[in-house]
Amino acid sequence: MLSSKKIVDDYIKKIDWRVNENSNSPYSFGSLNKHIIAEVSKDYWLNEVYKDKRIIDAYKNGDMHIHDLGGLTLYCCGYSLRNIILMGVQGIPNIPTSSPAKHFDAILNQIANLVTIYQNEIMGAVAFNSFDTLLAPYIKNDNLTYEEVKQNLQNFIFSINSNSRAGAEPAFTNITFDLFPPKDLENDPALIGDKIQEFTYKECQKEMDMLNKAFYELMNEGDYNGRPFSYPIPTYNINSNFDFDNPNNDMLFEMTGKFGYPYFANFVNSDMDQSDVRSMCCRLNLDLRELRKRNGGLFGSGDSTGSIGVVTINLPRLAYKHKNNEKEFFNALKEILIIAKDSLEKKRKWLNDNIINKDMLPAFSTYVGTLKNHFSTIGIVGLNEMCENFNGNNILTEEGMEFSIKVCNFIREELINFQEETGNLYNFEATPAESTCYRLAKKDVEDFEDIIVRGGREYPYYTNSCHMPPNEVKNLKQLFDHQEKLQVLFTGGTVVHIYCDGAISGEKAKHIVKTVCKEYRTPYVSISPLNRYCEEHGYVKERVEECPICGKKLDLYQRITGYLRKVEFFNDGKKSEFKDRNQLSL
Template identity: 30%
Template sequence: MGLKINEGVKVENVYNVENDIRKAKITVKKNNGVCEAFSYEKLLKSLVMVEAPYFESEKIVSTVVENLYDGITTKEIKKIVYECLEEVDSEAANKYLAKTTLKVRSSRDKIEPFDMAKIASTLVEETGASQETAFEIASEVWKELKKLNVEYLTAPMIREIVNTKLVEYGLEDLRSRYTRLGIPVYNITSLIENGNRDNANMMHNPESIHKYVADEALKQYALLHLLPSHLADAHMSGDIHIHDLEFFAGRPLNCLQHDIRAFIKYGLKVDGTGDHTSVAAPPSHMETLMNHTGEIMLAAQQNMSGGQAMSLWNVFVAPFARGRTYEEVKQSIQMLVYNLNMAYAARGSQVPFTSMQLEFGVPNFLKDVTAYGPKGQVVGTYADFEDETRMIQRAFTEILLEGDSEGKPHLFPNTIYTLREETLNGDYDDDMLLVHELSAKYGSSYFVNMLPDYRGQMANYMGCRTCLQDTWTGDWEQDCLRTGNLAYVTLNMPRIGYQSNDEDDVFEYLDNYMDLAVETLMIRRKQGLNCLNNFDILPFLDQEVDGETYYRIQNSTLSFGFCGLNEMLLALFDEGIENPDANKFGIKCLEYINARAKALQEETGLRWSVLQTPAESTAYRFATLDKEQFGDKAILQGDNGANYYTNSSHVPVNSDIAFADKIKIEGQYHKLTPGGHIFHAFMGESYSDPEALMSLTNKIARKSDIGFWAYSSAFSFCLNCKTLMKGLSNKCPSCGESADVEWYDRITGYVQQVGHAKSANGGWNAGKRQELIDRRRFEQ
């Protein structure tokens, strides 16, 4: 199987000219720093699109070819084209200037061609101006913009020029409606009235409105002030996606894996200093420790942009259960679970994004480790608390299985169960079966597989899938606790496929995109160090524990994420990830990215990694941008404008591939994504039998390289009569209601409300809602 050559506009002699240029290896440097081969065909097509005279277009392109040199910039090429075109057709020159040279960094985090009609339409929509007035103002603005010697405009800049023209025309009433308060008045009104669907974990309320307004200002601050223009361009054009731009400046650290022992030994200062809040001594009772656990995660969430997690939690808490009855232990844990699900106080009135990784028993590597109990006292080793460890895990699982007072699932914490060789020997079968009852009922439990060869003693997960493993230094505490994923940048893999003609092109683009990611991540790490050490705005993370800062930034991961590997392979080979030959090339690409991460580790001494991007919004954003840029060449999932790319290196959700084959394909990528991964087992209604799921777990753990997975089963809940139903039901079978039926399913990592059966709007963006509909469920 070979790479296919992309077909395009047929022009006499184009093939020969392209061949000569390719042999000469003439590359063009784009504004975002990415270099690509000069394309005679692409340049000619851009002139055809603005209706330039055909004969003159060929002469203009020939003039450009005469002036080519390796490394010429797109700005230089566009200047030649515009000047040549201006001499023969000023109207076409204006169109070329607007479409290709004057680019707008829009408020939608993308780069768009300038379009005078958009100014007119926003004036009509936002101010109620007449069509005639709107187009007159837009024409005046266009005349002003042509005079500016700038290549990039911003939406705020254009808006200010529009406002100036409105004042000049005596239209003050329209100007007051069109003005900008950090973000346009119209956008704030829309937020208040309609909310936002970028984050499925947020509800529409005053705090989320405040968050989105602040987010917009901080995103622009990051793009205009913290990042050089070529990185901002790369993000907005969709070559890469820089995650959490709204947190780049003040909360640049992503996920955090806590060590509860630090607070057992030394007590709790939720502000990190004790200067502004009450200070708690080391806890004496289990109930106090449960309260502290919730407060730790809530306090740290104020300093972090991503998820909070605790691993080995039930082992470390076990000494506090000594001498307590099962009911007392369960009651204490129930208090924690409800607190984590009811603390609407994080990042725009969300509950803290929390995960809890539990052990079925005390792992062998912990048996001889010193155990700390009430008042921070040494109470032996953790081997002494095997029974209590098991009791806490069982109580936690039972509480989740019971749901809340109405029978709905507790959506947090994401509860993760660690599978070890000793877990699967039969001694823990009763506890395992209970966990699989939870999977069958709500689909909310996750499993970590410690059996594959690429594992060490410890692997812990945070949020949707980000992961730490003890393969960095070999020290499980340093590698896995009090650190996390600092940040990741996602590469647009399908776009590489659309632009590449051979294998060398693919790896050149990968190099270019990874260069952009590395530069971005190093800037973000510098900002993280400043926030920790110089700006004093992350006091919880900066507090001292055992002579060092609580958050070990030196051990945090800087990660390459990626999206749409399947669509990249389709663009290159006409075959996706399910095809063995195409899949081999996908593996080769991931090995190449891992090699870069390894080289960076040796070069910088920092912890570089590769992960499967959760891509809750990125898969939709990349697909939308590529549809605009590449048209029919773009290979998209979904339809009716609700397009998306397949997540990371997953098999498409609507594939009719056998379950075992899906495991085999995706398992190959888990060892190549040490920074985080997940396998989604979208299960149908026949998999509601816990014993069947438990049998499947044994097979996945023992016979595959899958490192992390969840059984995701869609279900519905009737708010009217509190009936839980399997599948996405349009009507409650008990009371006949449809308007009050909620849908639930796993989004990219965690179970969340999709919306109501009547509207299915929920908090999911259009691409994610379409993906939900497309998901094929596995049956027995």
């Protein structure tokens, strides 16, 4: 039975490690409230919705992790920016209705308001696609100067970085930029509100360049103290027509080299299609023998698609329990995958019956309307430690790689079977696992005294999905040669993070992104420099531990699982990973 005293005391006295579970949610009254609600919600999911002893035991024993038990809703969603442009703000009780926006400042205000509304209805990321393509016509029609565009964007960025959801957190926002109009939109008449214009999106390239340049500059400047913004997380689509030498994009790569904000989507040399973000929802159910990609990288989603929930399989635990016995291992893996599937099917049914059909998510119902195009997501953690616990060969060995590929293909085939069995969409995720990699390793160390983990026994962790051990990354060629073979097997969440010991030049960042997109099939890549700040003197570009001016110890910022946060706010497992990480000198 839940104890209100224990729940509150565990948080206030910092007894529970989950006080720092999410680095985006600071120790505060708002986070205390979120913690209380999360404990009640988790109890309800496990004992009233899932009920099944197999599911409850698998979660509590650490065989798998059920994400987002802290809220009785779905995980993430991509919202159609085109629908917002056409509809304005409507269908949400107690919120003023707005007609479709006619001006650039108005559409940005509507998006910022809706981000807050959407974020309070779901647990994970809110995603928008083709931000620059679809908003450029407003700049053209308003005949705005560069300074006016920049001022409006600055208001937008500060708005979405204010605490606007449970847990005193800013809205988790992912925005995709095209840089020039994609083929499926370029010849379409532009939309401003619900009015079709006499010009096409292709005729708004100048305005797209203006919007993108202003965004680069603002993100590169950071806030008043020079610290990076957490949101929006930008994703840039790189296709074969992308001009790496276009001076307008110089600041993009400077921003990348300094802060490492962006994800780059590789449409040059991967099997992704840029138009899928818009058309995917119309084609998802055409062939249930095919695993579809969720699109959008770590936190993005195609328009009107997303995920109802995520279950992560604890591969190292399975490998430890069935050491050197492939038959037993795969039988056990199949069993836990079926349990994960059953939990997701129960969740989907409960959400439809009790949340969607009862209009508990009015904004979702108005702008998306159905869970039919939302995936049930199954991911993995600790592929490397799985190899080590199974037969002693880590993921860098030939034997480890072969076994890893075999395991991933086995999971893919099972997910296809689940699609055929249920008629629902499944995707294979490289789970971000910000807290999962710590929770599962911590449980396993308690249960098995000689299980192999990373980071030691006090603050153990597992490597994320198929990643290399963080202390084994020697150089970029080794990293991408290794990861390419595994990353292409996933249908969501895949990204190769390049962690480096400090800011790099824009030219160097550009060269890295260009090389990766042309020579590798890796779907997404990010550069994650270690940033240093002095409370008094702001950003410090030197690779030092103390401020060169006042001598105070510097605050460190780096990407944790997709977004930039102060290392001090990482949970103990992620701090342990940070200490182990070989930060590349580029």
